[in-house]
Amino acid sequence: MKKMIMVAYNEAIEEEVRVAMKKSILKNYTKINGVFGRGETSGTHMGDDIWPGRNNIILTTADEAQEKQFLLCVRDLRNKLGKEGIKAFVWNLEEIT
Numbered sequence: 352m353k354k355m356i357m358v359a360y361n362e363a364i365e366e367e368v369r370v371a372m373k374k375s376i377l378k379n380y381t382k383i384n385g386v387f388g389r390g391e392t393s394g395t396h397m398g399d400d401i402w403p404g405r406n407n408i409i410l411t412t413a414d415e416a417q418e419k420q421f422l423l424c425v426r427d428l429r430n431k432l433g434k435e436g437i438k439a440f441v442w443n444l445e446e447i448t
Contacts, residue, residue: 353444354418358409358425359388360437361396365407368437371424372411380411390436406436412444 356377360368362385372380385405389395396404413421418441425439 352415353447354413354415354441355444356409356411356413356418356421357440358411358437359386359406359440360409361435362405362407364428364432364435364437367428367432368407368409371421371428372409374424375413375417375421377411377413377417377421380409383408383410390438394436396436412447 358368372378384407385398386408387397388406395402396406398405422439422441425437428437
């Protein structure tokens, strides 16, 4: 079964996320730049002087092997970069039309 993966991450780690996707052979995605939000460990990012920084979101589909490889890469980034902020959410993809 195909999975939908949403990754929200600090724009400062853009290159690291690209490398993780490449390692997982994830080629197709939709990217949303400059989103704002607050994370428990990464803090608030609103793109202004008070809360600097922005996040990006990537939506991609993956088979089971790609999903597992990508989530390993995300966990590795979370351990390595910690406070910079990255989180992945996965759900079953019922239909693609």
